[in-house]
Amino acid sequence: MTLSMAMSVSEQLESAARWRLQISHETSLRYDGHARASYNEVRMTPLESAAQTTLATRVELSPSVPLWQYTDYWGTRVTAFDLQRMHESLTIRAVSVVETSPSPRRADLAEQVDWARIVRMTESGALAEFTTPTDRTRLDHPLRDEVLRRVGGLDPHEAAAYISTWIHGEMAYVPGATGVHTHGQEAWESRSGVCQDFSHIAIGMLRTAGLPARYVSGYLFPVETTEPGVTCEGQSHAWAEYWAGGWYGLDATNDVTPGLRHIVVGYGREYGDVVPHKGVYLGAPRSSLAVSVKLTRLA
Incomplete structure (x- = not known):
């Protein structure tokens, strides 16, 4: 197996140019009856970083x-609101414009961080919070042993690249095969899942290998x-980042390094820390959910 993640067409063509992208993310909830009240948190606003500039955003x-807004413990921008009157439905629409730039390639890294520093x-x-297993990222002993056997002797970036390619080769992308509560170990055993x-x-494999790792929520x-x-x-997307002197992205779903097409919304230990929309409501026991994401390249 190759030790470096496959380079996509877009990665081969990337230059110093930046992409300008518009994201329109709409979530609609319809209740089987009336809801008398609801409290909601929305994490759909892209972050600012060295590789990404948020030019405009609204919810x-x-x-x-x-609405009120705050930045949570993990650095993600949150929009919160409560609805204290009867309603049959709720629609949330987040629209943002961002500029993205290429991420550094591992081969271009001036400083090769060794395991001792990590x-x-x-x-x-x-970085204790990014080295400790969570329910969704915890792996069983046989899989952890296999990870250590496979990446032993590799440097940190080689180990990360190997893990990405390994997962991409073993797993099938199958929408609906898993749910938001599925653990990574369960998905690995079925060899199917989503991003x-x-x-x-x-994340579980990176942490097993000794690399702090975090979950990234965003769009592709x-x-x-x-x-x-x-x-x-489009749809919401997720990938991982690992720490090796700095944070580096790893998109195992596509076996690529995140770059111009990846838009970061937030970080966490796992999905539960950066759910795009979560809330509670008082009223009808059942509801239906519809989600639409449209992405436009503006420049």
Whole structure:
């Protein structure tokens, strides 16, 4: 197996140019009856980083109510609101415009961080939350032993790349095969899942190998090469980042390094820390959910 993640067409063509992308994410809840009240948190606003600039963003609601915003413990921007009147449905629409730039390639890294430095960092407790297993990222003993056997002797970036390619080769992307509560170990045993599962498995393997790792929630523009003005149907996406002197991305679903097409919304230990929309309501016992994501390359 190759020790480096496959380079996609878009990665081969990436230059210093930035992409400007618009994201429109709409979530609609319809209750089987009336809801008398609800409290909600939305994590759909892209972050600011060295590789990403958020130029504009807004969250709209129907029915309309006041919003308040804050940054959570993990650095994700949260929009919160409560609806204290009868309603049969709730629609949340988040629209943002971002500019993205290429991520550094592992081969271009000026500083090769060795395992000793990573061990010192983890032993200091500075990244303890990203080294400790969670329910969704915990792996069983046989799989952990297999990870250590396979990546032993590799440097940190080689180990991460190997893990990405291994997962991508073993797992089948099958929408509906798993749910939001599925553990990475369960998805691995079935060898099927979606990006959330690929990411939980990757995080579990990276942590087993000795690399602090975190979950990234965001979006992926689905077309590798396109002219400005193209709008695509999309969906929320997830990938992983590992710490090796800095944070580096790893998209095991596609076996690529996150770059121009990846839009970061937030970070956490696992999916539960950065759910796009979560809330509670008082009223009808059943509800239906519809989600639409449209991504447009503007420039």
